Amino acid sequence: xxxxxxxxxxxxxxxxxxxxxxxxxxxxxxxxxxxxxxxxxxxxxxxxxxxxxxxxxxxxxxxxxxxxxxxxxxxxxxxxxxxxxxxxxxxxxxxxxxxxxxxxxxxxxxxxxxxxxxxxxxxxxxxxxxxxxxxxxxxxxxxxxxxxxxxxxxxxxxxxxxxxxxxxxxxxxxxxxxxxxxxxxxxxxxxxxxxxxxxxxxxxxxxxxxxxxxxxxxxxxxxxxxxxxxxxxxxxxxxxxxxxxxxxxxxxxxxxxxxxxxxxxxxxxxxxxxxxxxxxxxxxxxxxxxxxxxxxxxxxxxxxxxxxxxxxxxxxxxxxxxxxxxxxxxxxxxxxxxxxxxxxxxxxxxxxxx
Numbered sequence: 001x002x003x004x005x006x007x008x009x010x011x012x013x014x015x016x017x018x019x020x021x022x023x024x025x026x027x028x029x030x031x032x033x034x035x036x037x038x039x040x041x042x043x044x045x046x047x048x049x050x051x052x053x054x055x056x057x058x059x060x061x062x063x064x065x066x067x068x069x070x071x072x073x074x075x076x077x078x079x080x081x082x083x084x085x086x087x088x089x090x091x092x093x094x095x096x097x098x099x100x101x102x103x104x105x106x107x108x109x110x111x112x113x114x115x116x117x118x119x120x121x122x123x124x125x126x127x128x129x130x131x132x133x134x135x136x137x138x139x140x141x142x143x144x145x146x147x148x149x150x151x152x153x154x155x156x157x158x159x160x161x162x163x164x165x166x167x168x169x170x171x172x173x174x175x176x177x178x179x180x181x182x183x184x185x186x187x188x189x190x191x192x193x194x195x196x197x198x199x200x201x202x203x204x205x206x207x208x209x210x211x212x213x214x215x216x217x218x219x220x221x222x223x224x225x226x227x228x229x230x231x232x233x234x235x236x237x238x239x240x241x242x243x244x245x246x247x248x249x250x251x252x253x254x255x256x257x258x259x260x261x262x263x264x265x266x267x268x269x270x271x272x273x274x275x276x277x278x279x280x281x282x283x284x285x286x287x288x289x290x291x292x293x294x295x296x297x298x299x300x301x302x303x304x305x306x307x308x309x310x311x312x313x314x315x316x317x318x319x320x321x322x323x324x325x326x327x328x329x330x331x332x333x334x335x336x337x338x339x340x341x342x343x344x345x346x347x348x349x350x351x352x353x354x
Contacts, residue, residue: 026072026081033353034064034088044341064088065097079104083115096194098167111172114193117164118172118184119209119228124250125160125263126279126294128224155339156298156310157277160263162230162246165207169193185210205241207232222254224261234269242270259283273302288320296334309337326351 040058066088071081085098100113170188191204211228227249235241248265260282267275276299283292293315300308312334320326329348336343 026070029069029071030067031069031354032064032066032088033351034062035349035351037061037063037347037349039345039347041343041345043343062089077105099194106176108176109174111174114167114169115172116167117170117186117188117207117209118174119162119186119211119230120164120166122182122184122211122213122226123161123228123248123263124213124224124226124252124261125248126250126261126281126296127159127161127263128250128252128261129259129281129283129292129294155336156300156308157265157275157296158298158310158312159296160248160250160265160277160279162209162228162248162265162267163207163232163244164209164230165191165204165232167193168204168207170207180214180216181212182215183210183212203235205233205235220255222252222259224252226250242272244269257284257286259285271303273300273305275300290318292316306338308339309335311335324353326353 038058038060064087065085067083067085069081069083071079073079080101080103082101083098085096087095087097096114098113098115100111100115102112103110165186165188168188168191170186172184172186174184175182186207186209188207189205191207207230209228209230211226213224213226215222215224217223228247230244230246232244233241234244244267246265246267248263250261250263252259252261254260260280262280263278265275265277267277269275277297279294279296281292281294283290285291293313295313296310298310302308312332314330314332316328316330318326318328327348327350330346332343332345334343335341
């Protein structure tokens with residue numbers, strides 16, 4: 001359940017020194033969640049630099065956010081507003097997760113600010129099924145230590161997820177949906193976000209990603225499919241830029257409480273490495289219960305270096321105790337060559353949201 005408030009023109013005007021007249025009252029929607037996790041991870045690679053027992057046996061942690069969305073419609077039919085997503089955990093280094101303005105009409109939707117990119121939101125993969133923490137690629141208790149994907153000692157992928165611009169400040173455009181099809185594209189000039197101004201030659205420049213997605217249903221079947229691509233310039237101080245290219249796609253089908261999905265990406269980092277990743281998942285939900293199985297495989301072929309393989313399998317069960325109150329338990333086993341080596345992870349949690 002979400003709390004919905006109507007914001008009068010007086011309220012909006014009181015929140016700023018000046019505000020344009022609105023055709024109608026806007027709508028403010030608040031939402032929030034807090035999750036508590038307990039997890040235990042064991043790995044063979046015991047070096048703090050390339051793996052190690054990342055949880056030191058047992059770990060407790062939380063994940064909490066508060067979100068506000070404001071929406072209004074102008075006399076000419078233009079829908080506009082803003083979305084703020086604030087981190088609420090203690091000692092978080094990033095006080096805002098997402099923050100953007102949106103404009104929407106017959107032309108489609110434009111988003112300005114810090115928000116997930118088009119490719120990330122149009123992609124379909126094995127991680128698209130399952131409940132909160134039953135799938136690979138979402139390790140609450142830091143199952144794997146990874147020194148980075150593009151730098152020295154970088155590893156393979158843990159899910160079919162190509163380089164997007166995350167929440168870096170960007171412009172994104174989505175087309176209207178035509179017969180189930182929607183396309184989108186994002187551009188981020190650098191890897192900065194918020195009010196940070198670019199002042200370094202190191203990092204990511206000129207990131208462009210996009211894709212096309214289809215979503216539809218036929219009788220009792222549902223189908224979701226996506227094709228995405230991404231490119232950017234990656235640089236480090238004192239070295240030449242590398243051009244990154246990535247392409248991927250996936251398919252998800254659903255029927256009678258069951259859903260299954262598979263995703264694949266191929267990535268090429270100029271003069272450095274090529275990476276191929278596949279993930280898959282199957283899930284079932286009935287009443288308050290949900291369950292999922294997942295698997296992922298990734299291979300990084302380093303130019304003139306040692307290849308790295310990642311393989312993992314996960315399973316989990318979730319239960320909705322009451323509206324907005326959920327609990328789950330999940331486990332993951334796998335092998336990450338050159339990093340954690342053989343690893344196991346067990347985690348459980350409870351969440352409250354509205």
